[in-house]
Amino acid sequence: MVVNVKNLTKVYKVKKTAGFLKDTFYPTFGEVLAVNNISFSIEKGESVALLGPNGAGKTTTMKVLTGLIYPTSGNINVLDFFPFDRKREFLKKIGLVMGNKTSLEWDLTPMQSFQLNKRIYNISESKFNLKIKELSELLSVEKLLNTQVRKLSLGERMKMELISSIIHNPDVLFLDEPTIGLDIISKQKIRDFLREIQRNSEVTILLTSHDMDDVEKVTDRVIVVNEGSIIFDDSMSKLLYKYKNKKYLTLIFTEKVKSFKVKRFGKIVDKKPLSYTIEIKAEEQPKIIAEITEKLPIDDIDIIHVPLEEIIADMFNSSRKILN
Amino acid sequence: MLAHTYFGTNRLKNMKLLELKQKVINKILLIKAITIYTFQQETAYWANTWAHVLSTFFYMLSMILFIDVVYSNVNLVAGYTKNEMLLFLLMAQATYYLSWTIYGNLIDLVENVNNGNLDLVLVKPISSLFYITFRRIRLFRVAMDGIPPLIFLALAINWSALNISFLPLLIGIIISVMGTVCSLSFHLLATLPVFWVGESRNIVEFTSHFEYNVGKIIPLEGYGKDFKFFFSTIFPFLISTGFSTSVILGKSEPLPTLLWGLTVTILMLTVRQFAWNKALKVYTSASS
Numbered sequence: 001m002v003v004n005v006k007n008l009t010k011v012y013k014v015k016k017t018a019g020f021l022k023d024t025f026y027p028t029f030g031e032v033l034a035v036n037n038i039s040f041s042i043e044k045g046e047s048v049a050l051l052g053p054n055g056a057g058k059t060t061t062m063k064v065l066t067g068l069i070y071p072t073s074g075n076i077n078v079l080d081f082f083p084f085d086r087k088r089e090f091l092k093k094i095g096l097v098m099g100n101k102t103s104l105e106w107d108l109t110p111m112q113s114f115q116l117n118k119r120i121y122n123i124s125e126s127k128f129n130l131k132i133k134e135l136s137e138l139l140s141v142e143k144l145l146n147t148q149v150r151k152l153s154l155g156e157r158m159k160m161e162l163i164s165s166i167i168h169n170p171d172v173l174f175l176d177e178p179t180i181g182l183d184i185i186s187k188q189k190i191r192d193f194l195r196e197i198q199r200n201s202e203v204t205i206l207l208t209s210h211d212m213d214d215v216e217k218v219t220d221r222v223i224v225v226n227e228g229s230i231i232f233d234d235s236m237s238k239l240l241y242k243y244k245n246k247k248y249l250t251l252i253f254t255e256k257v258k259s260f261k262v263k264r265f266g267k268i269v270d271k272k273p274l275s276y277t278i279e280i281k282a283e284e285q286p287k288i289i290a291e292i293t294e295k296l297p298i299d300d301i302d303i304i305h306v307p308l309e310e311i312i313a314d315m316f317n318s319s320r321k322i323l324n
Numbered sequence: 325m326l327a328h329t330y331f332g333t334n335r336l337k338n339m340k341l342l343e344l345k346q347k348v349i350n351k352i353l354l355i356k357a358i359t360i361y362t363f364q365q366e367t368a369y370w371a372n373t374w375a376h377v378l379s380t381f382f383y384m385l386s387m388i389l390f391i392d393v394v395y396s397n398v399n400l401v402a403g404y405t406k407n408e409m410l411l412f413l414l415m416a417q418a419t420y421y422l423s424w425t426i427y428g429n430l431i432d433l434v435e436n437v438n439n440g441n442l443d444l445v446l447v448k449p450i451s452s453l454f455y456i457t458f459r460r461i462r463l464f465r466v467a468m469d470g471i472p473p474l475i476f477l478a479l480a481i482n483w484s485a486l487n488i489s490f491l492p493l494l495i496g497i498i499i500s501v502m503g504t505v506c507s508l509s510f511h512l513l514a515t516l517p518v519f520w521v522g523e524s525r526n527i528v529e530f531t532s533h534f535e536y537n538v539g540k541i542i543p544l545e546g547y548g549k550d551f552k553f554f555f556s557t558i559f560p561f562l563i564s565t566g567f568s569t570s571v572i573l574g575k576s577e578p579l580p581t582l583l584w585g586l587t588v589t590i591l592m593l594t595v596r597q598f599a600w601n602k603a604l605k606v607y608t609s610a611s612s
Contacts, residue, residue: 012608063609068443070605091449103444105365112364119357120448122350 001077002172002204003042003065008074010035010060034060036228037074044171047198047205049215049236051312052225058208059176061225065206066096066174079171092121095170099177102157103164104149110160111145114167121168128167135163138193155186162190166197173197175207179214191217212308226316243306243314247285249292250277250302257296265292269310274299279306354450355458362460377468384473387413388480402546403575409543410481412569415500416540417477419564421470423504427532429459430508430515434525437518440609453600457512488572495582496572502589503564507535509592510560512600519603535561544570560588 013029022028035057042048050058063069064076067083067090076083081090104113111132118128136142139159144152152160158178166173175194179187195218198205207219215222215236222239224232232239251262252275259276262268265288266278280288285303292298391413395406404412433456436442445459446452514531518524538555544566547555555562563585570576 063443066443066447068446068609069607086446086452088449091447094447096444096447098440098443101439101441101444105361108361108364112361116357116361119354120450 001041002044002046002079003040003206004075004077005041005061005065006039006075007037008035008039008061008064008076009033009037009072010057010064010069011072033228035064035071035225038225038228038230040223040230040233042204042206044204045198045202046221047195047219048207048221048223049219050206050208050223050225051215052208053316056225057228058225062174062176062206062208066094067091092168093171095165095168095173097161097165097173097175097178099158099175099180102149102161104157104160106150107148109146109148110152110163113149113160113164114145117164117167123168131167131169132163135166138196139163139189153186155182155189158182158186158190159193162193166203169201170203172204172206175205175209177209177211178207179209179211187211187213194218212312216308224312224315232315239311240305240308243311245282246306247280247282248277248304248306249280249285249288250275250304251292251296251298252300252302254297254299261296351454355461358458359461359463362462363464365460366462366465376465377472380469381473381476384417384477388477402543404543404545405485407482407485408569408573410477411486411573412543412565414474414477414481415496415569415572416565417470417474419500419504419568420536420540421466421474422501423508423564424470425462425466426457426460426508427511428462429456430511430528431525432456432459433512433515434518434523434528437607438522442607443609446604446607452604453597457508487574489574492571492574492578495578496568499571499582499585500564500568502585503539503560503562503567506560506563506585506589506592507539509589509596510535512596516599516603519606534559538562539565542566545575556584557588560592563588 010033012032012034014032015023016028016030017023018028034055038057038061050061052058060069064071065078065083067078067086070084079090079093081087083090104110114128114132117123118125123131132145133142136145139162141156141159141163144156144160149157149160162178173194178194179190182190191214194205194207197203198218205218207214209215219236221235222232223230248269249266250270254274256273257276259268259271262276262278266280268276269279270277289301289303292301388410391406391409394401395409399405401409433442436445442456445455448455511528511531514527515524517527538559539561544552544562547562547566552562556567567576567581567585571578571581
């Protein structure tokens with residue numbers, strides 16, 4: 001077991017605003033429950049996504065697991081260490097990438113920052129050179145290693161951040177929104193890269209992302225957190241299986257079509273000037289497509305599974321109803 | 325059997341010594357790497373560097389003029405002749421530049437706590453307190469800014485009129501380094517409220533000005549007994565320049581002063597480590 005979390009709870013103290021004088025002389029604090037008694041474990045080599053809406057507690061969980069913040073209660077074990085002790089042996093075995101924070105020095109080249117990391121992680125010259133070559137080739141950034149960081153695009157910088165965080169061959173890689181703000185090609189490259197290192201080096205990955213493509217392409221297991229509690233923890237295929245009887249059809253028309261004509265075939269989930277996306281039952285797919293082709297000015301039909309975003313959103317709504 | 329145990333214990337001792345040696349070597353190599361890294365940053369933009377060199381040079385010139393004007397009417401200030409006062413100023417400036425090699429890291433710490441970039445520092449496999457203290461060692465910048473005015477000041481002193489012997493000089497220099505450690509530890513303590521209240525830049529600025537006014541303008545002999553005690557214990561700002569210059573000039577006993585400085589330094593370092601551990605425990609990390 002690489003990660004073992006039992007009954008993790010994290011409560012933040014938050015200052016209450018009560019006017020200038022009171023705030024200065026008698027500040028009062030309230031409590032915010034960020035993580036509520038959650039338990040899960042992760043095996044070596046697993047790639048797991050931690051999902052949830054903003055404020056669900058996923059980043060807090062990740063920060064507790066990396067030893068950045070102290071848990072209010074619970075037993076937390078990562079690679080046989082209590083993360084907050086921040087033992088060197090533990091920190092040498094983990095890597096952390098945060099999509100909106102940078103560890104690279106703005107005015108220097110990525111290579112200069114990597115050189116400092118080489119010394120911090122005590123990596124030999126030959127291993128360092130080999131690793132830089134391997135990773136930069138995988139991410140196609142070998143020609144940018146000696147370019148000032150400020151001159152790199154966001155995507156290029158994120159690729160360099162990734163190199164920086166795994167240069168020491170970590171056993172566990174924590175990724176917090178690693179593709180945030182990137183273009184589609186950079187996103188794809190980073191996803192492929194993460195999959196490749198996870199499969200080849202057996203790195204355990206724990207990822208948080210709002211981009212469901214990251215989740216689908218990089219991870220095998222999904223833990224869904226909402227309002228500090230886990231509401232789903234299973235494989236990606238099981239998550240998708242629950243929604244396998246639903247399909248989405250994107251209908252592209254040759255001319256504008258009134259929505260009531262489309263509504264007859266299924267629930268409209270998206271609408272654009274010349275296209276509609278409708279939700280249908282999977283078993284009715286052939287019949288509905290035949291009817292639409294016959295009755296509407298159709299140009300093209302795209303059949304897709306229910307997007308992961310919809311599944312997760314549906315799950316949040318269900319859990320909220322149960323809580324209420 | 326006994327011999328076996330004896331050799332076993334000896335081997336263990338040797339291993340521990342080797343381990344300690346390796347740790348020290350690693351730290352030195354890391355400091356070297358950090359210094360090179362900072363040098364690369366400092367030299368990324370040359371024009372800005374030269375502007376600062378000029379500003380520090382003119383500041384020093386104005387200070388020498390000020391001392392010249394003061395001593396045109398009196399022979400002694402706080403028991404110091406003009407030459408002794410220039411030496412005091414030299415020590416004050418030298419310790420000031422020494423602390424400036426790493427002082428900027430304190431302000432960086434405040435920013436890093438606020439923007440959450442401290443996260444990326446805390447996951448490095450080295451002592452976090454060591455790393456935040458030495459993250460940037462601005463040797464080049466400080467040398468560029470500091471060496472020209474210090475040479476200028478040293479040339480303004482009539483050295484033959486000063487009675488300086490080797491041992492007090494050596495002890496004085498050691499005290500000034502310890503005093504700088506004390507002051508920096510104090511400033512770090514002033515930085516730590518950022519973990520609780522979210523900001524502390526003004527507190528650090530205040531303690532820096534306080535240190536400058538207390539420790540770098542008035543010599544030790546200018547203070548009364550109570551102030552001497554107060555500013556060398558709770559606010560340890562007299563050690564780096566006041567204590568050291570007094571010892572170098574033979575106005576204070578070297579060994580008791582050294583012992584005093586050493587005790588306060590150890591205390592400050594202990595308090596600093598304790599407070600740092602407490603601060604990390606309440607660190608909430610800025611949200612992403």
